Amino acid sequence: MTLRELKIGETATITSVGGSGSLRQHFLDMGVIPGVQVTLVKMAPMGDPMELRIHGYELTLRLADAQQISINQVCRGGNEVPTIKEISEDDTHSNEKHPGLGEGGVYHVKADARPLPSGTKLTFALAGNQNCGKTTLFNQLTGSNQHVGNFPGVTVDRKDGEIRRHPNTLVTDLPGIYSLSPYSNEELVTRQFILESKPKGIINIVDATNIERNLYLTMQLMELNVPMVLALNMMDEVRQNGGSIRVNEMERRLGIPVIPISAAKNEGIDELVDHAIHVAQNQERPGRADFCSPEDHNGAVHRCIHAIMHLIEDHAQNADIPVRFAACKLAEGDEQILERLRLEENEKELLDHLIKQMEEERGLDQAAAIADMRFSFINEICSATVIKPKESKEHKRSIKLDKVLTGKWTAIPMFIAIMGLVFWLTFSVLGVWLSGLLDSGIGWLTTITDAGLTAYQLNPVVQSLIIDGVFAGVGSVLSFLPYIVVLFFFLSILEDSGYMARVAFVMDKLLRKIGLSGRSIVPMLIGFGCTVPGVMASRTLPSERDRKMTILLTPYMSCSAKVPIFALFSELFFPKHAALVMISLYVLGILIGILVAFLFRKTIFRGSPVPFVMELPNYRMPGAKNVGLLLWDKAKDFITRAFTVIFIATIIIWCLQTFDLRLNVVTDSQNSILAILAGLIAPVFGPLGFADWKISTALITGFMAKESVVSTLTVLLGGTTTALTAMLTPLSAFVLLVFILLYTPCVAAISSVKRELGWKWAVFVVVGQCIIAWVVAYGVHMAGTLLGAV
Amino acid sequence: MNLFSIIVLIVLCVSVFFALRAIFVKKKGRCGGNCAGCPLSDTCSKKDQQPEV
Numbered sequence: 001m002t003l004r005e006l007k008i009g010e011t012a013t014i015t016s017v018g019g020s021g022s023l024r025q026h027f028l029d030m031g032v033i034p035g036v037q038v039t040l041v042k043m044a045p046m047g048d049p050m051e052l053r054i055h056g057y058e059l060t061l062r063l064a065d066a067q068q069i070s071i072n073q074v075c076r077g078g079n080e081v082p083t084i085k086e087i088s089e090d091d092t093h094s095n096e097k098h099p100g101l102g103e104g105g106v107y108h109v110k111a112d113a114r115p116l117p118s119g120t121k122l123t124f125a126l127a128g129n130q131n132c133g134k135t136t137l138f139n140q141l142t143g144s145n146q147h148v149g150n151f152p153g154v155t156v157d158r159k160d161g162e163i164r165r166h167p168n169t170l171v172t173d174l175p176g177i178y179s180l181s182p183y184s185n186e187e188l189v190t191r192q193f194i195l196e197s198k199p200k201g202i203i204n205i206v207d208a209t210n211i212e213r214n215l216y217l218t219m220q221l222m223e224l225n226v227p228m229v230l231a232l233n234m235m236d237e238v239r240q241n242g243g244s245i246r247v248n249e250m251e252r253r254l255g256i257p258v259i260p261i262s263a264a265k266n267e268g269i270d271e272l273v274d275h276a277i278h279v280a281q282n283q284e285r286p287g288r289a290d291f292c293s294p295e296d297h298n299g300a301v302h303r304c305i306h307a308i309m310h311l312i313e314d315h316a317q318n319a320d321i322p323v324r325f326a327a328c329k330l331a332e333g334d335e336q337i338l339e340r341l342r343l344e345e346n347e348k349e350l351l352d353h354l355i356k357q358m359e360e361e362r363g364l365d366q367a368a369a370i371a372d373m374r375f376s377f378i379n380e381i382c383s384a385t386v387i388k389p390k391e392s393k394e395h396k397r398s399i400k401l402d403k404v405l406t407g408k409w410t411a412i413p414m415f416i417a418i419m420g421l422v423f424w425l426t427f428s429v430l431g432v433w434l435s436g437l438l439d440s441g442i443g444w445l446t447t448i449t450d451a452g453l454t455a456y457q458l459n460p461v462v463q464s465l466i467i468d469g470v471f472a473g474v475g476s477v478l479s480f481l482p483y484i485v486v487l488f489f490f491l492s493i494l495e496d497s498g499y500m501a502r503v504a505f506v507m508d509k510l511l512r513k514i515g516l517s518g519r520s521i522v523p524m525l526i527g528f529g530c531t532v533p534g535v536m537a538s539r540t541l542p543s544e545r546d547r548k549m550t551i552l553l554t555p556y557m558s559c560s561a562k563v564p565i566f567a568l569f570s571e572l573f574f575p576k577h578a579a580l581v582m583i584s585l586y587v588l589g590i591l592i593g594i595l596v597a598f599l600f601r602k603t604i605f606r607g608s609p610v611p612f613v614m615e616l617p618n619y620r621m622p623g624a625k626n627v628g629l630l631l632w633d634k635a636k637d638f639i640t641r642a643f644t645v646i647f648i649a650t651i652i653i654w655c656l657q658t659f660d661l662r663l664n665v666v667t668d669s670q671n672s673i674l675a676i677l678a679g680l681i682a683p684v685f686g687p688l689g690f691a692d693w694k695i696s697t698a699l700i701t702g703f704m705a706k707e708s709v710v711s712t713l714t715v716l717l718g719g720t721t722t723a724l725t726a727m728l729t730p731l732s733a734f735v736l737l738v739f740i741l742l743y744t745p746c747v748a749a750i751s752s753v754k755r756e757l758g759w760k761w762a763v764f765v766v767v768g769q770c771i772i773a774w775v776v777a778y779g780v781h782m783a784g785t786l787l788g789a790v
Numbered sequence: 791m792n793l794f795s796i797i798v799l800i801v802l803c804v805s806v807f808f809a810l811r812a813i814f815v816k817k818k819g820r821c822g823g824n825c826a827g828c829p830l831s832d833t834c835s836k837k838d839q840q841p842e843v
Contacts, residue, residue, distance in 0.1 A: 459795035465802065644809045651806065 001074065003038065003052075003066040010074050011039040017368060018068035022182060023611050025332070028371035029179035030613060031055040031213050032069065034364060035372070042402075045411040046509040049612050057210050058616040060505050062512075065611060099259075099275065100251045115282045116200065122169045122280045125194055127221060128205035129214050130176030131617040133233040137205050137263040138173040139625065141273065163273055172199065178213070180220040180329075182336050194224055195321060201280030202228040203272070208238045208245060208260070209394075211386055215378045218254075222286040223325040227279040228256050231272050235260040243389025250385040255287020264623060289324045291377040297362050301373045304358035305331055311350060315341040331355060332370045394618040398498070401619050405499065411506045418499070419525055422490040426483060427529055427560050434482030442475040461665055465654055473650025476705050477642050477748050483560075484533045484638055485631050487526060491537065492630045496622030501614065508612050514594055515601035517543070517612055520550040524593075527557030528586075531749035535756055536634065549597070549605050551756055555745040555769060556593030558586050561706035565740055568710055572724055573733040581734065585741050592742060592776060637755075645751040653704055669716060674700060688739065688777050689732030699739075705746050731784040735777045742773035 006012055014036050017027050031054055032038070039053040049062045116122075126141075128134040142161030160172040174193060175186035182188050194202065204221050206214035211232070221228060232245060251258045257275040261268030278284070292302035308327040316323040319340050329337040330351060343351065355366050362369045404410045425431075446467060453463045494500050500522060508518030519541050527534035534554040541547040566585055570578035656674040658665055666672045670693070678696035685691050694716040702709040710721070717723045728736065744750070744766040754762035 453798075456794050457792060458798060459791045462791075462795050462799055462802075466798070470802075640812075644812045647809050648806065 001071055003040075003050075003061070003069040003071050004063050006038075006040045006066075006071065006074065008040050008042055010076055011037055012071035012074040013037055014069060015072050016070045018070065019065070023065070023613075024068075025181045025367055026178070026611070026613055027065075027069070028367055029181055029216065030059060030615075031216070031375065032059075033368055033371045033375060036375075038071070042406065043408075044406070044505050044509060045408050046506075048509045049505065051406075051505065051616060055210075055212050057213060060612055060614045060616060062508070062612050065613065098247055099257060099271070100248045116280075119168065120200070120281075122166075122201065122277060123197070123199040124163075124169065124171045124201045124203050124276060124280065125174055125190075125197075125199040125226075126171050126203045126205065127174045127190060127194075127217070128176060128233075129178055129207065129217060131615060132176070132205055132207040132210075132214060133263045134176055134205050135173060136623065136626065137203075137231065137233065137261070137269075138171065139629065140263055140266055140269050141171055166273065166277065169277070171203070172197075177217065179217055180224075180325075181332070182334065194221075194226060199226065200283070201276055202226050203231060203276050204228055205231045205233050205263070208232040208235050209241075209243075209389065209392060211245070212375075212378050212382055215381070216374055219291055219374050219377065220325070220328075222254070222256065223289050223322060223328055225285050225289060225322040225324070227282075227284050228286055229272065229275045229279055230254065230256055230258045231263075231268075232258060232260045233263050236262040236265055236267065237392060237394065238389050241389035241392040244387040246385040250381065253288075253381050253384065289322075292373050293376070296373065296376060300358050300361035301331070301369050304354050307354050308351060311347060311354070312341055312343065315343055315347075318342075328370060331358070331366060333366050392618070394620065398618040402502070406502050406506060411502075415503060415506060418494070422487070422494075423529060426486045426490065431483040431486040434486065435479050438482055439475075439479050442471070442478065446471045446475065461658070464658060465651070469650050469654030469658075470647065473653065473704060474642055474647055476707065477646045477650075478639075480530060480532060480748060481635060481638055481642075483530055484536075485635055487529055487533050488537075488634045489627065489631055491522070491526070491533075492627045493622045496620070496626060498617045498619045501616055504612075504614065505616065514597035515605065516546055516549060516553075516597070520546055520553075523550050524554055524557055527554035527559065529560050531555050531557075531559050531745050532638070532752045533634070535749065535752040536637070538756065545605055545607065548757060548761070549600055551753060552600065552761070552765065553593050553597055555749060555765065556589050556596060556742070558589040558741055559706065559745075559749075561746065562740060564707060565702075565709050566737060568721060569724075569733050569737050572721065573728070573730045581737070585737055588738065588776075589741050592772065596772065641748070641751050641755070645754075646747060649704065649747045653701065669697075684774070685739075688735050688774070688781050690728055690736050692727055695727070695736065699743070702740065703744055703747060705748070706740075709740065729790050731781065731789045734784070735781045738780050739773045739777040742769060742776055744769050744773075 001012075003012070003014075014032060014034050016034055017024060017032055019027070036054060041051040041053050041058060043050050044060075047063075049060045050066060052059045052061060126134060126138055138159070138161070141163050143164055160170055163169040163171055172193065174190045177187045177190050180187060180191045182191070193199075202221055202224070204218050206218060218230060230250075232247070235245070238245065245260065247258050247260055257279060259268055259272045259275055261272055263269070292305050293299070294302045296302065305324075305327050308330050309323050312326055312330065313323055316326040319326070319342070321337065321340065326337055326341060330341075333355075338348075358369060359365055362372075364372060405414055449471065450463070450467050453466065458466075491500075494503075503521060504518035506518070507521040511518050511520055520538075523534045523538040523541070525534075526537050531554055534557070535551050538547050538550045538554065541550060563582075566582050567578070570581045574581045653674070656677065657669065657672050659673055660666050660671045661673060661676065669675060674697055675693055678700055679693040681700075682691045682693050682696045685696065694713065697716060698709045698712040701712040713724065714721055724733070745753075750762050750766060753765050
């Protein structure tokens, strides 16, 4: 029987984990190992993926992946959140004072300590699982502007900062990972950073409410033999729910300093910093790196790892990889480490024999045997040091909320309602109001500057450059800023609260049909508001393939800046069916987006979307500091672009609009370089039915900002747009709308694409979308003509 | 064109220069690598950055 066949509410024991390669390794790293109990909590509203409870946390898995996991001993219920056991005096009040290790504690591991010369810069790697509060700790340590969220994989970028009040330090925030296997780019980045950049110390943060799974990474980090401290985060939550952790006992067993903290409440941070600096300065390496037991299955794994350690010792030294880490990874079947060690053929053969012997004796394959060895050690240490809390109020709250937010019949209506509310507040209430305020501010500044420049008798051309070029151009793009800030305010609340992970869970099946995973839904939805924040939001996607594909598809979601154009043409040409025209354009945009996605899937983005093995974190209240830092980050990024790329672009467009080919200032805009260029381009639109230079000019200025299309047409048509009815037929007007819907996004959006993917992809978007827009518009024109429309 | 116009024009030209520089000039960070596209470039202190040779 496979996991796929399990019914909701049933619990079973895993007997084997099928599949191959890095995905299978990832299952094992997440604790999906033979012998472990797993309960099916629920299915996503569309029947796929499934939500499982394993090792006390919620994990999502697609049905296709679940089919590869065999189970037996199926029963109803079981695998519940542990109930609290009586806490004795010994559990809560140890006579031994903390710290035990490091920072002047009662004992130190000093055997191989080689203190660094004073003045050496202490560099730290901050590593931990996703959703363990790592970035919150980073913010507390450095005060740096780093965003934190519950959406797994949010820390795609690496960021670093100096520890506050410790000037000669540098902490690097590494991506949230579950192990050091080469499953994802994040795991590879972390592994390479620690092995190659050689930080002086590691700060490993773990979620104390889910300590079993978190310690899996801790053990691998300890194998790297770098001075390390363990920060037990969310200890306040553990305490509040009646749990406890014997910190000194855990220190003694692990051989590294263990410090209980609450990153969100800034508790224990000073002690953590003192310990980290102490172990890094004195280079006190972990007192233990050997986690295999000679008693476990007659020491099959133990003997194998130690034999490999002897076999590869010289190669590991030459490759500068800690020998214990290298041996465990070889035993696990890590090809990259094998390649780096450059073993000789005899040694490779010997290695194969050692592993085969271990597999036979242990009764598990190599990867499962190593994962089992690690989880056995974790079980042993947890049973000796951890008093499990009762079911936390956060978990109870999450279960209640999930009944509605991921319920079979309520999930999608709630998602539509929440996103609708966010859009309404952004684009109809708050954003509009703030944008209006900013517009008035920019208008006031423009008037004052214009008056001042006139009073000082500035040259009219230079004045036009400043007022009509820079102020109008940069000002119009800056008016997007309130939308971006308001939208990201709501999105960061949704993300930090844990809702975005649920959205991905709910929408995964739908998005998979076009080759994406559920996580891509959010950036694409934001694209309906504005492409710029949509592209920016794609950064939260963990897979490079999905991220690129999402960015390229987001511009097909018609942004709100196109609404004035659609409204103007619909009112002029289709007064009785304006709403229908608007809706048909939105639907067409989505359909073309889906077609392009299929095309991408078959050509440049072949392969499957990333597997959906994801943790569903508990819902939590978002921190004001984190939301504030994110907003500042996004606003700063946008303003920087407004005053660089967009500033230059506005000046170029102004020059083209103002001068003729002999660089004389034009009195009639028909003679400007822009009009001449538009005239050159105009024949291209002949087959589409609008080969007029005025429309081509409006399309060119639409590249600056889509709103400019209407204003340019108004200026070129002498202050009124009714003349359009004489220039275009209803069919050619609709074809023009189709072209505007699909052609290149505005310069702000292109600049975002360039920032995320580089120039090559930005040019690809501009050229590709223009071609697609022309082809589709031509198709619509032909279809309309054949159907007899005029 | 009066002196004021020339000063304003010079200020504009300088702004354009810095905007172009921000877009195109690649810098080396303290790591020795290229700052262009590096997620650390925001946090890399400016005094340590050197123009690419």
